[in-house]
Structure formats: C-alpha cells, structure tokens
Amino acid sequence: MDSKDLAKRIRKHALRMTSAGGSSHIAAVLSMADLVAVLYADVLRVDPERPKWPERDRFILSKGHAGAGVYAALAERGFFPVEKLDTHYQNGSDLSGHVSHKGIPGVELSTGSLGHGLPVGAGMAYAASLDGRKHRVYVLLSDGECDEGSNWEAILFAAHFRLDNLVAVVDYNKIQSLGLVADTIALEPFADKWRSFGWEVREVGGHDHAALKPAIAAASTSGQPICVIAHTIKGRGVSFMENTVLWHYRTARGDEYERAMRELQALD
C-alpha cells in the first residue's frame, strides 16, 4: 500500500475510532495523518511479524493524544487485526485514548503527558550510537508540546552528543489547545530555535508526500540530529475541521460525523 492510500485509511479509521469511542483530538490526528503514513509506508524499517526485531527503527509518538492515528497505521501495517481498532476507548480495550504499549505490538512507548517522548528517544539513540547500531529513532511531536521544557533538555543533549540517528518530526499545525500557537506561546522563529540548539532543520509541507519522504528519510548531512518541521493544517481532510481550535477537543457525532466521513471517502 502506498503512503497516500495509507493516509486515507488512517483518516477514516481515526474518525470512526474517535467518534465511536467519544474520544477527542480528531483534528490533531488528521494534521499528522500524512506524516504517519509516510513513516509507516515508506520510511520506518519495521517488521509486523517481529515487533521487537532488534534492527528495527524506533518510532515514538510523543503527542500521545493522537494515538488513534498510530493505532490505525499499525493495524494497516499488520501489527494487529484492523478489527481491533473498533475497540478504541471502549471498556476493557487495549486501545486507550493516549497511545499505550501495553498489549499493542509496535508501540515503543506509552505517552500522554507531553514532553516525554524526545528524552526517551534520545536515550534510545544514544544507546544505539554507543553500540554502533544502524537503526534510527523517530519522535513525532506537536507544536504546543514544544512549550514543555523537558523537550529542550533533550534537544540540548542530542545536539551535544551529535545523535545523528535521531529524527524529531514536528506536526506544526499552528493551533494548540485554547488558540493559535502564535497567540498562546509563540514558537517563531521556530526553525531558527532548533538550528541554534544545534540541530539540522528541514522544513517541509506536511501533506506533501513527495517532499516528506526525503525530508524524513535522508541521513543527517551535518552529523547532528535532524528536525523535520512539517507545516500542517489542523483537521486536514475534513473541510469544517481544518484550521479550527474547536476540533482539537470536539467529537464528531451524527450529522457532523456523516459529513466528515463523506469528505474523507471522497478523497479516494
């Protein structure tokens, strides 16, 4: 399956999952669907038959609230049956609202509190570099998440130790929980910040698969860790969810759900 097809499936699954379960964050999943699709279709060296294959690339969803997106990708890649997605958020399920490693093959780290993924990823990358291993570590963060200082501790660390096997992908959809990033805590000049901390920065359209793959997959040219700033649109794929704050938390129900699903199906 190609990345565009996977992205469509991720969007549809995520809409179903978040609406059926009554969980929120659909817009946060939609903004990163293309990032996750490119990772799981084209970039990550993983084996659904061997989720703990030692040579695998490690992927951490640090913006754990968008877990539905990763669950959908893992299911489509064959880590577990697609039917399991229907249990998302339900009583007794393994699929919690924030991504969890318990009972779910292919998940490296349970997250949910922002700012945890990059330090752990840096530890994995550091161990890999000590051991001369060839796999990479990818961490997907949200923009609002970059308010958390713990990220910047890891960013300093990774640059100092030249962890060029570490890739941070930022889903830069410019909207956080209560409003625009620019109005909450401004991140601009965002790329400059990462660069000044010693990272190799690549800015790319976050829904442009042709550009995303090389941006994420290409090796570091500087010996420094890589930050891919993916300019995305919150709620991408459903017209009335795009670029809104509302859909960070709102669950699509009834008529809204039908309209959203029709739009996602029309992408086929």
Added chain:
Amino acid sequence: MRDTFIRELTELAAGDPRIVLVTGDLGFGVFEEFARRYPRQFLNAGVAEQNMTGLATGMALEGRVVFTYSIGNFPTLRCLEQIRNDAAYHDANVKIVSIGGGFSYGQLGISHHATEDISILRALPGLTVVVPADVWEVRGATRALVNTPGTCYLRLDKSMAPATHRESDEYRLGRARLVQDGRDLTIVATGGILAVALEAAEELSRSHGLTVRLLSMHTVKPLDIGALAAAARETGGVLTLEEHTVEGGLGGAVAEALLEQRAIPRAFIRVGLRAGFSSAVGSQEYLRTVYGLDKRAVVGAALGMLGR
C-alpha cells in the same frame, strides 16, 4: 555511603556492560575512576533531571541497567512524572540514586532536604524503595538492585550507622535485618538514623531496664510485613524512626501494614518530622536535635508510647 555505592558499582560494572551510570552534573571527584574505566558506561546528563530520567528509560528499554544519580530531591521530585510514566510504567531497569536523604545537606536549606521522598516514591506502583543504614546494607542493596527488575529508588545518607551485621548475615532485599532482639518494644528504623536508634536502645536498656528489638527496615517497599507482625505480637510496642516526614513514609507504611494484617501492636508511635518545613539552619546532627530525631527524642517517644 556514596563512596561505598560507587565502589560497589565500579566493581559490578566491570563484569556487567549493561550497567550505566548517569549523573545530573553532580558527584565532583567521585566518578573519576568509574568514568575512566568505563567511559561507555558513564554519562553526565547535565543539570536536566527530566531528560536524565527519560534518557535512562530509553537506554533501559534498549537493554541497559541504568543508575541515575543526583542529590536530595533532584533525581526524584524534579522528574517524578518521568519516573512514573516512563520508567515505572514500562518496568524499565532504572535505579534512581539520591545521596542526601533527610538532613544530610543540613545547612544548605530545605531545597536540599529530602524529607518527603520516601512517601512519594513508595506511592508509585512497582517501585522498589531502599534506604540503607550502613556500609554493609549499601553494598548489599547495590548488588541486589542490579538484579532487581524494574524501577528502584536507593536513598543514601551522609550519616551512617556503625556496622552491626553478623558474619553470617546475608543481605536480603525486602527482608528487615534484626539488629538486636528484645521484648519491651521494637524500634523500626530506616536509613543512617539507625545510629540514633542504636543509641536510644542502649539508653533504654541501661537507664530504664527495657530490652529493645531493633529492626533495620532498609527496604521500605516491599515492606517486611512478617517481621513487623511478629514485632507487634511479641513486643510491647512499635516505634518507627526515619529522617523523613511521618506522613506516608516508613511510619505510614508500617501503620498501614499492621492494621490491615490485624497485627495491632500494644502501642505505636511514628518518630519523624512533624513540624512542617525544616527551616532551621545547622548540621544533620543539629537538625535532628531541633526536630526531635535525636537520641533524647527517641527515648522520650519510646517511654511515652509505653506509658512510662
């Protein structure tokens, strides 16, 4: 205790390349040999404890046994969520080491007083919490923790009790050490303040004719409930002693266990900090006097508990 811990870890690291020591930019002059001999097993993460704990988790998930190190509350309270959500929730082999339990850094003020850490860390599911009293217990605990799965907390002290173990004693994680036996009351102590318990026991015997059973409860979690229940049944009362708040630490753990086990002691008292923040300035010994943790206070508490 710190030097003993480092010496022990240095020996263990020789034969075990999984062992990694990560410091939060502390330990001046202490890690030189370790770092020199095992450069790939030593890391200074800088003054960044949340990252330090995340790194440790990442490395542990990749097969290492990672000791994080800092002083006072820095390796614990500063990065508590990382300990909880990252290390403990993933059963990661992260062993958190703090030097400076209680008033070890007395004159440096409350920012450096670790006086709530036992309560807080023991509340985390799956944590092993060890507070050794002397060199022998530090060595035993260090060895044991390398092979204890999951996330552990080792709280070291600048004070130490003198050696009281017998040649035949074997250090066992989770098993209280019987330092001396007695019938009139039991003192259960954790950490270097066992030294005060020994002095108090000696005075209670000499001046008041009381025999004291003394238990070193080096492992606060999991607690040796058997030893506590026996003490409740077989002696006249149970006194807990810790350089730590009375709320939820050793004293709290013992009270909870005895009540639920229906092993109700004839008398019970927790000796620890009750007074709020420890703002007095002074050495560890001085602060024990000010805050009711010295020999006089323990003797007084014991006698009061027994109604004498």
